[in-house]
Amino acid sequence: MTSRRVLVTGANGFVGRAVVLRLLRDQVLMPVAAVRSASCLSGLCPTVIFDLSSAKELPELEAIDVVIHAAARVHVMKESSPDALAAFRKVNVDGTVRLARKAAQSGVRRFIFISSIKVNGEITLPGRPFRADDVPAPQDPYGVSKLEAEQALRSIGRETGMEIVIVRPPLVYGPGVRANFQRVMSLLTRRLPLPMGSIDNRRSLVGINNLVDLIVTCIDRDAARNQTFLVSDDKDLSTSELLRCLQATIGRKALLLPFPELLLTAALRLFGMGSVSQRLCGSLQVDISQTKKTLDWTAPYSPEKELQKTALKFLESTND
Missing domain, CATH: 3.40.50.720 (NAD(P)-binding Rossmann-like Domain)
Incomplete structure (x- = not known):
């Protein structure tokens, strides 16, 4: 060193x-x-x-x-x-x-x-x-x-x-993540029916290992000088896809109901949960082509494997 x-x-x-x-x-x-x-x-x-x-x-x-x-x-x-x-x-x-x-x-x-x-x-x-x-x-x-x-x-x-x-970065996840991501995994363990099986949005996420890899790349790369970079896993998921990916590892079969998205959004807003509705049903995508080209960088870790690691760590913590 x-x-x-x-x-x-x-x-x-x-x-x-x-x-x-x-x-x-x-x-x-x-x-x-x-x-x-x-x-x-x-x-x-x-x-x-x-x-x-x-x-x-x-x-x-x-x-x-x-x-x-x-x-x-x-x-x-x-x-x-x-x-x-x-x-x-x-x-x-x-x-x-x-x-x-x-x-x-x-x-x-x-x-x-x-x-x-x-x-x-x-x-x-x-x-x-x-x-x-x-x-x-x-x-x-x-x-x-x-x-x-x-x-x-x-x-x-x-x-x-x-x-x-x-x-x-957009939403960052990984082993040990807390806040909203942890709450989602907690919901999946309760085996409750969740009306989120038909959400067809697109969300860009970034696993902690991909984010850190980009940050470390920026330490010495000349091309990073005075630049602004967006970062993601470079593979967007719908809320339904994210839940199913986590569910496959957690192994607790919460029932993802194919509830009409418009009704779900209206119901959440009716109960003063407009911001929750936006995060669950809205899309937030980032274009990282400039990041990849400028830094000659690609996200080295697949979101599927990183989500699996996240869910496994969550299960370990709940069993302690």
Whole structure:
């Protein structure tokens, strides 16, 4: 392992931890894990305390070559803050700007920002997937904060010469995933009839291993300099296909009923679950052709196998 160091923020999180473990496995670059509190990574690599929401705690960056910034205030289904946009801006914009300015002052060569497809929007029309050069159209405070952070980073890059790389993933899944993906797997184990057997949408997802592979590719690839990349597994699934793929591994035969999609959407909206309806029935596709061409990159892991690994890990955790 060389003396070149890569600082990974949010290293206790799902994406950040996976990046650190990949760098440790490759033994080419030394990861430094930036975490808010004690970490299971302690002893595996250097760790530093870093709270993105605090103006007082910034890690030392003099010996850092590249920053991979995965820390964020994440999107949640039930937002509790009375001013959600201000709460997201405080962390995702102000905190990111403080870190990036210190990185530039410290001589960091490249700053890789893990953004979100929510910068592009929430839903795509048939035959019109999101592209990296689309006009941004975020629909919620989280997406707005990620767009504003991207804009601020590009400005810092132009001022200082620090290279900015932006990665916008859609829904990320993999072994140990939580939040909505975990809830879906929990539903499948209950053997309840689910009215989702006829949903004919298209959703782009990205397995954690494919996302991390792209992030690591961006560390040294010259073509990544000052670019924005969309990423996915490069194989879109309908909600019904996703559920059946998970169900095949989980082995609990939840009944997927062929319920008319329009009625399902109307029922969910009637009960104030419009956002759930959009995620279940709406399409969100991303075009990664520019990513593949620019970086000479293809997603190395098949979604079927990655979904299987995700479901198996979920089963292990429920049996503990």
